Every structure is written in C-alpha cells, then in structure tokens.
Amino acid sequence: MFSRWWKFGRDRFTDVDLFSDGSESAAETLSQAIRAAASQEPDADGSVLFGQLRGTVVGLRYYTGVVNRGEMVGLVREPHNPYDKNAVMVTNVLGRQVGHIRKELAAAMAHVMDNSLAKVEGVVYSGTNNSFSMPVTLSFLGSEENRDAVVKHMASRGFRLDADGGGAAGTRSPLGDLVFCTLTSGVTIPLTAEELKNAFDNLFEDLMESKDGEKEAAESVATPLLPHQKQALSWMCARENKDALPPFWEKRGDLYYNSLTCFSAKEIPERVRGGILADDMGLGKTLTTIALILTNFHKGKPLPVERCVSCHVESPPHFIQSKGGRDRRSRRGAGGRKVRTNLQSGHFSSNYVYPAPAKRSTNPLSANPAKVQAPLNLLTATRAVDEEICNTVCTEGLVLLEDLGFAAALSCTMSETKPKKKKAAEKCKLKQKSTDDLSAKATLIVCPLSVLSNWLDQFEQHLRSDVKPNVYLYYGSERNRSKTFLSSQDVVITTYNVLSSDFGNTSPLHGINWLRVVLDEGHVIRNPNAQMSKAALKLKAQRRWILSAGTPIQNSVKDLWMLLAFLRLKPFDVREWWNRVIQRPVIQGDRAGLQNLQTLVKCITLRRTKNSEVNGRRLVSLPKKTVYVEQVELSAQEREEYELARNEGRRTIGRYVAEGSVLKNYADVLAILMRLRQYCCHPDLIGKIAADLAPHHHAASADTPAELRQRLVEKMRLVLASGSDEECSVCLDSIRMPVITHCAHVYCRPCIAQVISSEQKARCPLCRSEIKTSELVEFPPEEMEDEKSVESDRWRTSSKVQALMGNLLRLRSEDVGLKCLVVSQFTRFLTVLQTPLREHGFSFVRLDGTMSQKKRTQIIQEFQSSAADSPRVMLLSLKAGGVGLNLTAASRVFLMDPAWNPATEEQCIDRCHRLGQERNVVVTKFIVKDSVEENMVKIQKKKQDLVEKAFGSASTDRKTSRIDDIRALLEV
DNA sequence: ACCGCCGGGTGCC
DNA sequence: ACCGCCGGGTGCC
Known part of the structure; x- marks a missing residue:
C-alpha cells in the first residue's frame, strides 16, 4: 500500500x-x-x-x-x-x-x-x-x-x-x-534516432486490440459485416460502454491513481468513450461506424428507428399534453426562441409545429397551448429542458411523451412502446439519478467535403430499406440552424469547413450535447492552431471517435496531442502534461516515455492494414493491382516546341537562381514548369494565360489597379493549377474559395478573413506584409474559362492523346463492359480529351473540382451504375475528390500526367482499388520520354526514399524544398 | 505552526 | 523599561 x-x-x-x-x-x-x-x-x-x-x-x-x-x-x-x-x-x-x-x-x-x-x-x-x-x-x-x-x-x-x-x-x-533519467546522468541509454524512428513507425502497426470478440450489427444494418468489421464493432461498443479506466489509471483502495503523474482522486477520472479507428482505406470504416451508430445507442441497446411498411419520410409526431408545460418551457433560453423565429420566417415545413414561449401574447402559437406537437425528441435540446419537461409530465400524469431513456430500453419496433407507458413515467424519476446522460441522442459526423456524399450513400446502401433514421446534412447556406432540430436527429453530417465557419459565431453545433461525435479523416485536425481543430475541440459529446485512413500522425509525436486532446484523454488534454510526461521524454529518447506512449496509443486505437490477418486469413482480399508506365514519344513538331520552351525556361530560372530571387518569383517559376508539363500533354493546354505572363513581369512594377488585379488573378490561377498540391497555410487543408493577397499569397477566403479580423493590423502569415480584406483578390465571376478555345473545330491531337485513345479502343474491342478512369491534373486536358472520346462513341462523364456536391453525387452514381448504357469512361481531375470517393466500377486507370506528390496518385488509384472492386486493376501512367515528366518521376522516387530514411526532419519548408525540386527538374 | 513573527503586558527573587 | 522575558494571537499570495 x-x-x-x-x-x-x-x-x-x-x-x-x-x-x-x-x-x-x-x-x-x-x-x-x-x-x-x-x-x-x-x-x-x-x-x-x-x-x-x-x-x-x-x-x-x-x-x-x-x-x-x-x-x-x-x-x-x-x-x-x-x-x-x-x-x-x-x-x-x-x-x-x-x-x-x-x-x-x-x-x-x-x-x-x-x-x-x-x-x-x-x-x-x-x-x-x-x-x-x-x-x-x-x-x-x-x-x-x-x-x-x-x-x-x-x-x-x-x-x-x-x-x-x-x-x-x-x-x-x-x-x-x-x-x-535522460535529463540527469545517463542512467539508461537513450534511444538512438534510428530506434526512435522505428518505434514511431510501428506505433500504429497492427493494433488489433480486440482479438477476443466479434459483434453482430443491429438488424437494421442490411450489409453483413466481415469478420474484421465485427471485431471493430465489438471493440467500439466496448470502448463506448465499458467503464474501463483510461490508460495509467488504476484503483487503489478508495482512490483512483494515475501512475504517470501520480495524481490520485476520489472521483473516478472521466473515461474516454471512443478512440481512434485507423484501419487502412477500404477496410470499411464507414460501414463499421454506421453499424456502431445503429447498434450501440443508450445502454448498449440498438438505435430505435422507424420501421414502416409503405416506407417514407418523417417519424410520426409524438404528443405532449401539458397545461403547465408551456410556462416551464417559456423559461427556455435562446434555443426555444430561435425555433420560433425560424418558424415565423417560414424555414420549417409545416409538418412540425414547435412549442413556443408563452409570455408574448402576440405569439400565434400560444393561443392553443394545450396541444403541442413535436417530432421525436424535439424537446431535448438540453438536458435541463428535457428533465423539466419530464418532471412536468410525470407529476401531472399526462404521459404521452416518448422519453429517450425509455426509447433506449426498447427494441426497435415502435408498436411495442404503447403498452409500457407507466414504465416511462418510472423511468423519468430514475433518470435523474442515473449517471449517464440520456438526453443526448444525435451523432455528429464531421468529414471533408469530398466524402460527404459517400456517407449519405453508405447510409442508404447499408441499411435495410424499411429503416429510416433521421439523417440530416448540415451543409449549404439553407441549412437548418435550429439546435432543437439538430439535436433531435439521429445523425447530422457536416464538413470541417462548416464546423469552423460556424465556430465563433453562434454555432448551433457547439450548443448541442451530442451522443457521439465522429471525425472522419480525423488527422486533418492535427494542427492545434488551425481554426477547425479548435472548433472540433469545443464540441460537446459523450463519445468521441476519430476515423483515420492509416496512421493518423505524419511526422512526429507532436501530431498525436491534438487527437488525444479531442478524445479528452485525461490528463493529456492539457498540453503541459502531455509535454512533460510523453512528448519531451520521447523526443529525448527516453525508453520509458516511449513505452508509455505505446501503451497510450494501444489503449485507444484499433488499426488493421490491408495485409493484417485474422486467424491466418487476410482481412480483405483485394484483386491484384498492376501499374505500368507507358512511355510516350513526342512527334517531331511537338519536340521542337518543347525544346524551345525548355531552353527559355532554363535561362529564366537560371537567372533567378543566380540572383537568389527564386522564392520571390515562385509563381513565375511554377508557370514555366507548368508550361513544359502542359506541352507534354497537349499544346492547346498552354492558353493565352501562360503566354501572357512573361517571366520578367513583377508585381512590384507600377500599373493600374485593374492590371494589378488581373495579374494577381493569373498568379493565383497558376499557383492553384500547378498541381503542386497547394495548401492554405492557415488551415493546412486544400484551398477552398481561394483569394490572393497583394503580396501574392493564396489562402482560403474564410481562413484569411479570420486572420485579418482577429488582429488590429493584420499581416500575411507567410511574408508578414500588411494585408487588408479590401485588398483580397478572388476569381472574377465570369471565370469559367473560355473552354471554347479548345473545342472541336480547331481541335488537334497530341502524342499523349493518341496513346490514350489507342489503349481505350483496344480495351473496348476486348471487353465492352470495361470502365476506365482517365485522370489528369489539368481540367483543360480533360476538356481536350472529350473531343476524341465523343468522336469514337465513348459514353463518358466528367468529375472535377468545380462541380457542386449535388452534381458530383449524381455523376458518381451514374458512373457506378451497372446499366448497359452507363458511362464507360470517367474524366477525373486528380484533385477533385481527395480520399474517400468510391469508383469501384472502374478497373482501369490512366494517369495522364505525373503529380508532384506520389501519394496523390496512390489515393486516386485507391478510389477504384478498394473494397468492392471485383476485377484486377490495371494502372497505366503516361510519361513523355526525355521530358520534365521523367525528371518528376525521378524526384518522386528520391522523395520517397528520403521520407523513408529521415524521421522528424520532414519539417523543412515546403516551398524551399520544392524549389530544390524545380532546380533539379530543369537541371540548373 | 510541536514553528517564527508581532505586539502588549510586565518587570528582583 | 530607550531593555529582556513571558505568553497569546496569529499565519499564502
């Protein structure tokens, strides 16, 4: 003792x-x-x-x-x-x-x-x-x-x-x-950098905690789970339901003791209900999560969902009759009033009538307070409100309320609920003593925009057709911001951008006590300074999950903190304790520190790779994937034009290097490279834009505001179109709603607006120049390119186009049903390709970043369809989706041009080489011989080797390192 | 606090 | 009695 x-x-x-x-x-x-x-x-x-x-x-x-x-x-x-x-x-x-x-x-x-x-x-x-x-x-x-x-x-x-x-x-x-021990004399031998790197790499390897159990999904889930998904479900349910202490906590007598900080307390430490599911892509994290939502509602019971024969729309209304109710409810705060406001402004469908404060006699609803109609759990916006109403109902004996705790105790079918009303009343009283907060009902899913539709699809796809949980897509300007409404849903899906833009205003998402919050692609919140990370941290939830494809940490142990903080893993959610107990010891090579880190991660993470095995069998057997590189020879004329451009580019960049002004002329350098890469694909990709932008122009030279504006737009276009995977330095995500500052740096508009509004004298995060909202330049509205210039009448072919068409025609003659992805970084190239596709009678669709979410969903559905007249080819812009898109209908992939980042290409291939793919996948990469493209491939390889060797040193400035790439590319 | 410090009461033995 | 000594009140920053 x-x-x-x-x-x-x-x-x-x-x-x-x-x-x-x-x-x-x-x-x-x-x-x-x-x-x-x-x-x-x-x-x-x-x-x-x-x-x-x-x-x-x-x-x-x-x-x-x-x-x-x-x-x-x-x-x-x-x-x-x-x-x-x-x-x-x-x-x-x-x-x-x-x-x-x-x-x-x-x-x-x-x-x-x-x-x-x-x-x-x-x-x-x-x-x-x-x-x-x-x-x-x-x-x-x-x-x-x-x-x-x-x-x-x-x-x-x-x-x-x-x-x-x-x-x-x-x-x-x-x-x-x-x-x-490592700070004083060397009691133990510190880990070498090599050992540390290995240990760190393996931190997330095969964390198959739950070898012990499998759990079947609730019967409302139609898709049978694979064994490893049942394991995951079992593990996730256990993480949500079990009262296991967080890692390093143990019970000592009457006290709870943390063996790392030596803190002990009489109160049980707050348990982490949730964790990190870091399975490889394609193992079915989405399905497993859906199964979790349906299977594990309150007290381990399934989510009560409507079953209907002639199935459609909302759940039937649930009535509350209470004379005193309105007076009590009138004490409600902004939530209730907000509902009324929305109602009055006509945002709600007339199916729902909302209870409203009675104090204002002008309120039309207060005229008939005796009967108030509301959808299930509409009144559970806050626990206080819930209990208040509950009490009201109980004491007055007018029980017609479907109480949540009650619902939880039932099996799915609603018909059974009616004879048990007395129990509901008992439950009301019991509930106040229960430690579990049963008022929370809804699961919030936050994901990148690119996988939004995927979530909706998967809910549709994997549930029994007669089961309709309330799933609300909280997205778009028309979104329903009522807290009462949102918290009454079964599932609310939104994006990180909506989350962070709501945050700071009066965010309804942050006012709700969620049953569960799921961060899809959760590694995006690894930067604790990013707005969306802060927004995610502030969400109130009983259970928290992070879904992450693969290891959720990129460079170092630092990336983990944010995840643990989100999960509220006590006491490490406070940075100081994390630094003292884990981060510093690990960085300094302390074995015990590393051991602790490993224990920590192991407790809260489940990760399986595509190669993991259960009982000697692979989790999923994906069809084979083969990658070919097809060299393309330029025609004599193409070669001539290419060499001309290359020599000119070499001279210009050589000069910049000599002057040491490469960084300053970053956009121009990219423009030169871009031009060469475009020549490799098709000469018409070099629009007037690139030609106009002679490299000797500098933003500093005085010209009219219109000219300045025009040039900034061009620069922004170049930076964005360069395929160099630009990210916004504020949110560290891909740039959305791009704007360019007068100092020629590109950010998301909301991000930079935030920066500007948060300071008196705002400075550019990249170069510290003073910036103003009024000086932000965005694309003019008529931006949609003069696509006509590359359309049919003046159309010509190129060697790469020929190479692709040759392949497509051959494949069609072999197998009419075969579907292909044709991927390029240049949307203009996709436009060029439409002409020969049309000419040869291919039915095709196109998916690029300019499309609305709705359009995307529609196109993907069309392409995935197995109908005989469904499209055979999808023209896909490399950056259109990011991860998560499901394009398994295709089994051939043509990568028309190499990307700077090989991982982007991998991701793209994985859109069809994933769970659900039934054919062998063949990938063809077109590379023009003796060109900038070949050099890019070399640099890709070198980079990958470097990443594999170096640990923690990958933090070198992205731009500087890209400039080294550029130098290598042009051999200057 | 079984201390130190403060300030009032007190004053040979 | 401009001291010493005694014993009660008191106490973080």
Whole structure:
C-alpha cells in the first residue's frame, strides 16, 4: 500500500472538497484558464535542464486541491494577484489550486517565467508533516542560450540551481527516475534516432486490440459485416460502454491513481468513450461506424428507428399534453426562441409545429397551448429542458411523451412502446439519478467535403430499406440552424469547413450535447492552431471517435496531442502534461516515455492494414493491382516546341537562381514548369494565360489597379493549377474559395478573413506584409474559362492523346463492359480529351473540382451504375475528390500526367482499388520520354526514399524544398 | 505552526 | 523599561 497522505487532516476540508458546488465551479473556471494558458505552451523541443531547486508551496489550507507524494504539479503565474504581482500559483493535475510558491522564490521565478527564459516544472517528491506548506522540487528547462541568464538571476536572489535536484536525490520516487533519467546522468541509454524512428513507425502497426470478440450489427444494418468489421464493432461498443479506466489509471483502495503523474482522486477520472479507428482505406470504416451508430445507442441497446411498411419520410409526431408545460418551457433560453423565429420566417415545413414561449401574447402559437406537437425528441435540446419537461409530465400524469431513456430500453419496433407507458413515467424519476446522460441522442459526423456524399450513400446502401433514421446534412447556406432540430436527429453530417465557419459565431453545433461525435479523416485536425481543430475541440459529446485512413500522425509525436486532446484523454488534454510526461521524454529518447506512449496509443486505437490477418486469413482480399508506365514519344513538331520552351525556361530560372530571387518569383517559376508539363500533354493546354505572363513581369512594377488585379488573378490561377498540391497555410487543408493577397499569397477566403479580423493590423502569415480584406483578390465571376478555345473545330491531337485513345479502343474491342478512369491534373486536358472520346462513341462523364456536391453525387452514381448504357469512361481531375470517393466500377486507370506528390496518385488509384472492386486493376501512367515528366518521376522516387530514411526532419519548408525540386527538374 | 513573527503586558527573587 | 522575558494571537499570495 502506498503511503497516502492528505494535506488536510481535518474532515471539514475534505467535505468542502467533495461537496461544495461553489468550489467546484471555481475550479472549473480555473482549470479552463489553465487550459487556455497551456494551449499556448510551446513544444519546447530543444529544451535542456538548467537545474533544479527545492522550494516551498505555502497557503495549502486555503485551497482544495490535493497532491500525492511524487505527483507533478503545475505552476501558473498570477500577474494580477492583488497581494503580489509576482505570485506563482501551484495546481494539481486536474487544475485545482493547491497553493502558492513562497513569495521570495516566486519573486525570483516571476522574472524567469514572464520573460520565457525557462519553463519551470514542479514535482512534489516528499510529503509534509503539516497542513500549511510542503516542499516542491522545481526544474528549470529552456534553451541553452538562456541558461546563464536564468542561473544568474536565480543566484542573485539567493537561489542556487542544482544539477541533482537540490538535494532531492535521496528521496526521489520512481517517477523522478522516469521523467528525469535522460535529463540527469545517463542512467539508461537513450534511444538512438534510428530506434526512435522505428518505434514511431510501428506505433500504429497492427493494433488489433480486440482479438477476443466479434459483434453482430443491429438488424437494421442490411450489409453483413466481415469478420474484421465485427471485431471493430465489438471493440467500439466496448470502448463506448465499458467503464474501463483510461490508460495509467488504476484503483487503489478508495482512490483512483494515475501512475504517470501520480495524481490520485476520489472521483473516478472521466473515461474516454471512443478512440481512434485507423484501419487502412477500404477496410470499411464507414460501414463499421454506421453499424456502431445503429447498434450501440443508450445502454448498449440498438438505435430505435422507424420501421414502416409503405416506407417514407418523417417519424410520426409524438404528443405532449401539458397545461403547465408551456410556462416551464417559456423559461427556455435562446434555443426555444430561435425555433420560433425560424418558424415565423417560414424555414420549417409545416409538418412540425414547435412549442413556443408563452409570455408574448402576440405569439400565434400560444393561443392553443394545450396541444403541442413535436417530432421525436424535439424537446431535448438540453438536458435541463428535457428533465423539466419530464418532471412536468410525470407529476401531472399526462404521459404521452416518448422519453429517450425509455426509447433506449426498447427494441426497435415502435408498436411495442404503447403498452409500457407507466414504465416511462418510472423511468423519468430514475433518470435523474442515473449517471449517464440520456438526453443526448444525435451523432455528429464531421468529414471533408469530398466524402460527404459517400456517407449519405453508405447510409442508404447499408441499411435495410424499411429503416429510416433521421439523417440530416448540415451543409449549404439553407441549412437548418435550429439546435432543437439538430439535436433531435439521429445523425447530422457536416464538413470541417462548416464546423469552423460556424465556430465563433453562434454555432448551433457547439450548443448541442451530442451522443457521439465522429471525425472522419480525423488527422486533418492535427494542427492545434488551425481554426477547425479548435472548433472540433469545443464540441460537446459523450463519445468521441476519430476515423483515420492509416496512421493518423505524419511526422512526429507532436501530431498525436491534438487527437488525444479531442478524445479528452485525461490528463493529456492539457498540453503541459502531455509535454512533460510523453512528448519531451520521447523526443529525448527516453525508453520509458516511449513505452508509455505505446501503451497510450494501444489503449485507444484499433488499426488493421490491408495485409493484417485474422486467424491466418487476410482481412480483405483485394484483386491484384498492376501499374505500368507507358512511355510516350513526342512527334517531331511537338519536340521542337518543347525544346524551345525548355531552353527559355532554363535561362529564366537560371537567372533567378543566380540572383537568389527564386522564392520571390515562385509563381513565375511554377508557370514555366507548368508550361513544359502542359506541352507534354497537349499544346492547346498552354492558353493565352501562360503566354501572357512573361517571366520578367513583377508585381512590384507600377500599373493600374485593374492590371494589378488581373495579374494577381493569373498568379493565383497558376499557383492553384500547378498541381503542386497547394495548401492554405492557415488551415493546412486544400484551398477552398481561394483569394490572393497583394503580396501574392493564396489562402482560403474564410481562413484569411479570420486572420485579418482577429488582429488590429493584420499581416500575411507567410511574408508578414500588411494585408487588408479590401485588398483580397478572388476569381472574377465570369471565370469559367473560355473552354471554347479548345473545342472541336480547331481541335488537334497530341502524342499523349493518341496513346490514350489507342489503349481505350483496344480495351473496348476486348471487353465492352470495361470502365476506365482517365485522370489528369489539368481540367483543360480533360476538356481536350472529350473531343476524341465523343468522336469514337465513348459514353463518358466528367468529375472535377468545380462541380457542386449535388452534381458530383449524381455523376458518381451514374458512373457506378451497372446499366448497359452507363458511362464507360470517367474524366477525373486528380484533385477533385481527395480520399474517400468510391469508383469501384472502374478497373482501369490512366494517369495522364505525373503529380508532384506520389501519394496523390496512390489515393486516386485507391478510389477504384478498394473494397468492392471485383476485377484486377490495371494502372497505366503516361510519361513523355526525355521530358520534365521523367525528371518528376525521378524526384518522386528520391522523395520517397528520403521520407523513408529521415524521421522528424520532414519539417523543412515546403516551398524551399520544392524549389530544390524545380532546380533539379530543369537541371540548373 | 510541536514553528517564527508581532505586539502588549510586565518587570528582583 | 530607550531593555529582556513571558505568553497569546496569529499565519499564502
């Protein structure tokens, strides 16, 4: 039994600690403040230990926070403390205040902390024999250049920084060894960079936690699950339902103890209901998640969904009759009133009548309060409201409400509900005591726009046709923003962009207590500074899931924090504890730290690869995939034009390199390369745009605003069309609604608008030039290209077109039913290809980034159809979909031009080489011989090797490294 | 706090 | 009595 000590011997303090609501809410706001401060905490990767010293925590008796022997404590500056502006507050892992650092020491530390000369961390190694103060060991960490200043400053105040922990060595607990072994003398041999990289690569390999169980989906799921999907379902249900403690927590007697921070508490730590499902693409994460939603509602029961014979539309209304109800409901906050507003402005279909506040007699609805009609769970916007109504109903005995808890206890069919109304009333009373919050009902799915339609399809596809859960697509300007409405759905689907643009305004999504939030492609929130990451963190939910194709981390252990924070994995959702306990030890090669990280990840992640096996059998057997490279020879005339352009480009770029102005002329350099790549495909791709943009033009040269605007538009077009996979530096995602600044950097409009509005004097995140909203330039509305210029009458062929058509004609003669994807980065090339396709009688569809979501869905459906007259060819723009698109009807892929990023090509191929593909897949990559394309392929290979070798060093500036690519490409 | 510090009461033994 | 000594009140920042 570990020696447990409480700093309060007297019971009254314990009582205060446990039962005082006041202190609870104070602690809540305090921990929020700490969390806010901690989110700004830098990674402090290169920090070294300056030394340690022993200090004293005083004033323990005034606060409720408790600390155990060996526990880490937080140190928070309190510059506004009315008694001492140097005050340093001490908190425990939960953020509860423990005391203060004694003022003399605090005065010395304040200077160090306020000037960020060092980060100070505290650990309480030994107990105290009184209830007024206790010793604390403080470690000062920072970058080497500040060491002297810190040591001197502390010394001048009479505090000597010791290398060995200020005499704490003798009393060091095992935790001290664990955290500091690499900081002090080499007790253990640190991991080599190589070992670390390997360990890190394998972090997400084959985390098949749930070998033990399989679970069948609810009967409303029509598609039979594969064995590995049943495993996943079983694991996910267990993660949601079981009361297992989070990793590193254990029960010790009456207390819950965290073995990493040594924190212990009487209250059970908040459990992580959810985790990371990181299966490889094609293993059916979407289906599994749908199965989870349908199978695991409250208390492990399936989601009650409507069964109807002549199946259509909404669930039947559920009635509430209550005389007192309206008065109570009138106390509702904005939610209720908002509904009314929407109702009055006619946004709702007349199927629904909403309860409304009764206080205003002008409200037409209050005229007849006796009978209020609402769809299922309309009144459960907040738990308070729910219970209020519940109470009303129970006490007055007018029970006609389908209570959620009640519904949960039933099997799916509604017909059974009627005889059990008395139980519903009992349930009402019970519910208040239950720890589970049953008011939450809806699952929110957040995904990239590209997979939005996929989710809808899959709900349609995998459910029994007579089962209609309420699935609402929260997207588009007409979206229904009513919280009451949204929280009454079974499933709400939205995109990261909608989520982050709603965030900051009065986001209904953030006002709802979700049953479950699912982040699809969840690795997109890895940057904690990005707006959409912040928005995701603020969602309220009982269960949280991250779906991720493959390992959700890219470069380093840092990427993991955001995921753990989203999952609310205590205590690591506060950055400081993550840094101290996991990130710094791992980066510094601490084996124990790595071990802890592995344990952590293993507990919350399920990941299988396409190659994983269950009982010696592959999870899924995908058909074979073969990739061919077909070399294309340019005709004599094409070669001549190409060489001309190449020589000119070499000269220009050579000059830029000599001047050192490559970065400044980035767009021009891309333009030159682009032109060469376009020549490789088809001469008509080089529109007047590229020709106009002579490389000697500079944005700096004075010209009319119209000219400037025009040139900025051209630059933006080039940057976006370059196929170089530009991402917005604010949200780190692909650029949507592009705008270009006067300093010629391209961002998403909402992202940069946010930046500008958040600062007095906004600066470009890339070059720090001053920027204004009024100076953002976007594409003119008539932008839709003069496609005519490449249309039929003046049409000519090219070697690459010939190569493709040869293949297509041959394939058609072999197999009429065969479907092909024809992929290019240049939408104009797709347009060029339409002519010969039409000429040879191919039926085809086209999918590119300019299409609306609705149109996309329609086209994909058309292409996927097995009807005899369905399209044989899809012209696909490489960047049109991103991951997730399902194009399994095709089994041949033609990649018309190489991409900078080989992963983009892989993703594209995987759209048809995935679960559901029944034929062998053959991929043909066209590469023009002796051209920029061949060099691009070489660079692709080199890059891949580099990525495989280097670990953590991939953070080199993307643009600089691309300029090295460019130099290599042109051999300058 | 079984401390230190403060300030009032007190004053040979 | 401009001290010492005693004992009660008191105590984070």
